[in-house]
Amino acid sequence: MxxxxxxxxxxxxxxxxxxxxxxxxxxxxxxxxxxxxxxxxxxxxxxxxxxxxxxxxxxxxxxxxxxxxxxxxxxxxxxxxxxxxxxxxxAEATEWSDYDWQLIHEAPQSPALHMALDEVITAEVAAGRRPPTLRVWEWDRPAVILGSFQSLRNEVDPAGAERHGVSVVRRISGGGAMFVEPDSTITYSLSVPASLVSGLSFADSYAYLDDWVLAALGDMGINAWYKPLNDIATDAGKIAGAAQKRMVTGDGAVLHHVTMSYDIDADKMVEVLRIGKEKLSDKGTRSAKKRVDPLRRQTGLPRAEVIERMIGSFRARYGGSDGAVTPEEMARAQELAEHKFSSPEWTAWVP
The missing domain is CATH 3.30.390.50 (CO dehydrogenase flavoprotein, C-terminal domain)
Incomplete structure (x- = not known):
């Protein structure tokens, strides 16, 4: 073995x-x-x-x-x-190099559709109909994305969200709320077979699936590291947060998605999110603004170039061909976006 x-x-x-x-x-x-x-x-x-x-x-x-x-x-x-x-x-675990990776980076889409695409693509990987996939997201509007188990009323200020035109959706993974605006964040998903993380604890799988992006950041001059359980940090503070969802259908698959701060409007963020003192103290900070450390300032690079370099680093390590969401996957995702991820029942299932 x-x-x-x-x-x-x-x-x-x-x-x-x-x-x-x-x-x-x-x-x-x-x-x-x-x-x-x-x-x-x-x-x-x-x-x-x-x-x-x-x-x-x-x-x-x-x-x-x-x-x-x-x-x-x-x-x-x-x-x-x-x-x-x-x-x-x-556990007879597989390795990154065992697969022909597919890379997807498409036009901006709605928050609800992104939630649905994560579920559909990861289910297709579990069923063996799609290879492991790295998907880079583009947002068509500002949004708050709640973790699966977060309370809607505890996390979101509805008046602030309405004032700034911020959509609120809930994802299928746990973890904390994300505040995103077009061109202000870099978000990506890894949809991988369960065998890639065989033999790893839940915590170890976060570090394992984040390792490639730490190398990519290092190539851009950023000394970044994994901070348990689900953060990526630098000397200047947190720059990203990750979340996971395990799917047990078929041969199993893991959804690992990450949102990285590029140039967040911190004033707007604190008007939309209810960021409590206890959460801030857990991060060792006194203000919400200090929790956001934009990649723009640390790299000095345009957002598009940061993404291009990240994808280039991934290709250099593991290969990967350009791909796209298939018509069948998109049809299923659009159905889920409308009937699940846009529904008040799902968004407020933890009120």
């Missing part, structure tokens, strides 16, 4: 192993990490040999830590990361 895991802000760990009589055998750990002394790699392999196949990633990490020489120095490698790579091998 073979498993790979790119440690967040670290290096790639590769594990090859056999399973015999319910335990790990012939374990070999490799990768582009740094490790001293040399014999530490042998200690890691030996610590994993004989481990029951039911051992979870923390349990495997504990075996490794107990076996390492006291003088061991790891760079780009963690015991926990090795444990995750082992679990991915046992």
């Amino acid at each position: 073979h498993g790979e895991y790119k440690i967040p802000n670290g290096k790639l760990v590769v594990v090859d192993l056999d399973v015999q009589a319910g335990v790990l055998r012939n374990v070999q750990v490799a990768g582009d990490f740094f490790l001293e002394p040399d014999e530490a790699i042998l200690a890691i392999n030996e610590a994993l040999n004989g481990a029951p196949v039911t051992t979870d990633a923390p349990g495997l990490a504990a075996r490794i830590s107990a076996a390492l020489p006291e003088s061991t120095v790891m760079f780009g490698l963690t015991a926990e990361g090795v444990g995750v790579a082992v679990r991915r091998a046992l």
Whole structure:
């Protein structure tokens, strides 16, 4: 069995192993990490040999830590990361490079239609009718997008939303509310087979699916990192938030979508969203404005060029061909947009 895991802000760990009589055998750990002394790699392999196949990633990490020489120095490698790579091998997880990715970047669409397209495209990936897909969104109007379990009245100021012509919709994933305006944010979705995140915890899957965009930001001179559970941050503050939805139909699929701040109107945002003191204190800030750190200021690049560079970085890592929403997918999405995502019953299902 073979498993790979790119440690967040670290290096790639590769594990090859056999399973015999319910335990790990012939374990070999490799990768582009740094490790001293040399014999530490042998200690890691030996610590994993004989481990029951039911051992979870923390349990495997504990075996490794107990076996390492006291003088061991790891760079780009963690015991926990090795444990995750082992679990991915046992789960027969797939890798990014196993797929022919499709990239979609189309004309601006309504908030309700974007919500519907996420559901339809991810369902098509789960059914095996569509390859893994990166879709970059364009907005045709300002909107607030509520997390699936958020209270409408607690999150949105209706007077502010009406005054600024802001639509309110609810997405199928959890997490917090997003305030978006055309050309002020960069939003994208990854619709991927469940096997791509096999062996990863829910939290680990966020970091794993965000890794490519951290590299893309790095190429633009931004030192960004994953901040558990679902944020992307820099020294200047939060620049993006992610959310996920798991679909269990077919072979399963994961929807992972991210909204990045490019040039948010913070004054308008606080008039539309009810951003409470407790939420702000959780972010270590005193004002809502400090929570928004535009990519425009950090990159000095036009929004369109930031998107172009992000897509270019993705292609360089994993390939990908230009694609489009099919007529059948669009018809289904339009139906959902009208009857589900535009309905008061769905938007206010948590009043």
